[in-house]
Structures are given as C-alpha cells and as structure tokens.
Amino acid sequence: DIVMTQTPLSSPVTLGQPASISCRSSQSLVHSNGNTYLNWLQQRPGQPPRLLIYRVSYRFSGVPDRFSGSGAGTDFTLKISRVEAEDVGIYYCMQATQFPLTFGPGTKVDIK
Amino acid sequence: EVQLVESGGGLIQPGGSLRLSCADSGSTVSNNYLIWVRQAPGKGLEWVSLLYTGNNNAHYIDSVKGRFTISRDASTNTFYLQMNSLRVEDTAIYYCTRDRGGWAALVGDWGQGTLVTVSS
Numbered sequence: 712d713i714v715m716t717q718t719p720l721s722s723p724v725t726l727g728q729p730a731s732i733s734c735r736s737s738q739s740l741v742h743s744n745g746n747t748y749l750n751w752l753q754q755r756p757g758q759p760p761r762l763l764i765y766r767v768s769y770r771f772s773g774v775p776d777r778f779s780g781s782g783a784g785t786d787f788t789l790k791i792s793r794v795e796a797e798d799v800g801i802y803y804c805m806q807a808t809q810f811p812l813t814f815g816p817g818t819k820v821d822i823k
Numbered sequence: 824e825v826q827l828v829e830s831g832g833g834l835i836q837p838g839g840s841l842r843l844s845c846a847d848s849g850s851t852v853s854n855n856y857l858i859w860v861r862q863a864p865g866k867g868l869e870w871v872s873l874l875y876t877g878n879n880n881a882h883y884i885d886s887v888k889g890r891f892t893i894s895r896d897a898s899t900n901t902f903y904l905q906m907n908s909l910r911v912e913d914t915a916i917y918y919c920t921r922d923r924g925g926w927a928a929l930v931g932d933w934g935q936g937t938l939v940t941v942s943s
Contacts, residue, residue: 750930752868759918759933760860760868766927803868807929811884812858812870 713738713806715815723823730791732818734804739784741808748807751780751789754817755800763802764789796822825849825932827919832937835909839941843904845919845934856922856929857895857902861915862936871917872904887913909941 714737724730740747751764762771764780767787777792791798799822804815831843843859854877861869872893873882881893890909895902902919916936923931 746927748926748929752930754868759936760920760930761933762923762928762931765929765931769927771928771931772923801867805868805930807926810873810882812873812929814868814870817867 712811713740713809713813715804715806715813717802717804717815717818719818720816721819721821723821724791724794725823726796727793730794730798730820732789732802732804732820734782734787734789734815736785736787736806738809740787740806741784747783749780749782749787750805750807751778752803752805752814753798753800754803755797758800760803791820794820794822825923827921827932827934829917829919829934829937832917832939834940834942836943837909837911837941839909840905840907841909841939843906843917843919843937843939845902845904847900847902847919847921849921849932856926857893858920858922858930859893859904860918860920860930861913861939862918863912863915866915869915874902906939909939911941913939914941915939 718733749767752760754760768780801817826848828846857874859871874893892905918936919934920930921932
C-alpha cells in the first residue's frame with residue numbers, strides 16, 4: 712500500500728498570511744499512463760470533505776485561486792497564498808494512482 | 824445542483840448487517856466511479872470501496888473484503904454499501920462520493936455522510 716505522510720500536522724496561521732502543507736508518498740504517484748493522481752481535500756469543521764486540487768495542480772470547480780498545488784513523483788505541496796477565516800479546517804492529501812486509495816493523516820489549519 | 828444523499832446508518836450490534844444508500848441526483852453521465860469513504864470518530868479519512876459503473880468492477884480495502892459489497896441500481900440512480908459481519912472498528916461516518924468527469928476528479932462530489940455505530 713502507498714503510505715501518505717503530511718507535514719506539519721498542525722499549522723496555526725495569521726489571517727492574510729500564506730500557508731503551506733507538504734505531502735509525501737512512499738512510492739511514486741506517476742501512473743502507468745503518465746498522469747499523477749494526487750488530490751488535496753479540505754474538511755471544514757462539521758462538514759464533509761471537499762475536493763480542492765486534483766492531479767497535483769488543477770483547481771476543482773469553485774475553488775478560489777488562492778489555493779495552489781505543486782509537486783511531482785513523491786513530494787507535493789498545497790499552498791494558500793493568503794489565509795482567510797473560512798480556510799480553517801483539516802487538509803488531506805489523497806492518492807488515486809494505485810489501489811487501495813489512501814489518504815494522508817491530515818493537517819489542521821487554524822488561526823493564531 | 825449536484826446532490827448525494829446518504830441514508831441507512833444507525834446503531835447495530837457486532838456481527839450485524841446494515842445497508843447504506845446513496846441517492847445521486849446530480850449525475851449527468853452514464854458511467855461513473857462511485858466511492859465510499861469513512862471517518863472514524865475524531866480520525867482521518869479512509870477509503871472503503873469503489874465501483875465503476877461502466878463495467879461493474881468493484882474494489883475494496885482489505886479490512887472489508889468478504890464483508891462489504893458495493894452495488895448500484897441504475898433505475899433509481901442509487902448506490903449501496905451492504906455491510907455484513909460488522910465489527911466495532913467499522914464505527915464511522917460513511918460518506919458517498921462520486922467522480923466529476925472521470926478518474927482525475929475521482930472524489931469531486933460528496934454527500935453529508937451517515938453515521939454507523941457498531942456497539943453492544
């Protein structure tokens with residue numbers, strides 16, 4: 712199974728400042744078809760998860776452009792350019808390159 | 824508006840069975856990836872099962888193989904998770920999720936979740 716790790720696990724941030732979350736996979740996430748299936752999800756308190764970024768860097772429908780994803784192979788990053796109050800929650804990376812699909816442990820983002 | 828609505832959760836004794844349903848009112852394509860993800864209380868996300876409606880191929884996490892079955896009723900656009908031989912460790916919120924336009928956005932749409940509690 713592909714193990715996903717995230718750092719940090721907790722990230723207190725100042726409103727208006729940037730935030731960054733790293734995700735690492737135990738194996739390359741490059742699929743045999745050449746695509747890399749790394750997603751980022753946001754889960755606000757008391758809400759279901761929501762897809763933010765798919766295939767490393769593509770913003771999903773309705774996602775603000777302050778969210779961006781980057782990376783390749785086994786190392787990936789989610790960046791929030793300027794944190795807003797509504798960004799509080801837990802962020803998960805998820806790989807869909809190989810079964811079983813696996814998630815990172817989550818990174819809790821809150822306001823200082 | 825995309826809407827996935829789960830139902831069927833509840834309190835069940837170990838060894839019992841439950842069937843979760845997910846009514847899908849938003850799909851506009853004939854073939855989809857239908858997925859169940861669970862979240863134990865205070866814990867992270869865990870993928871449980873996936874069904875591709877194009878060929879009915881199903882996949883499961885090892886811990887539920889032989890106990891859980893994913894299926895779909897195309898006539899009602901509802902998909903299911905039949906859960907047998909339930910264990911305490913199956914206690915979780917179960918979310919149904921579906922792709923939006925293919926494998927790339929595999930978990931594009933989500934339901935609100937239904938709570939399954941396995942306890943004596």
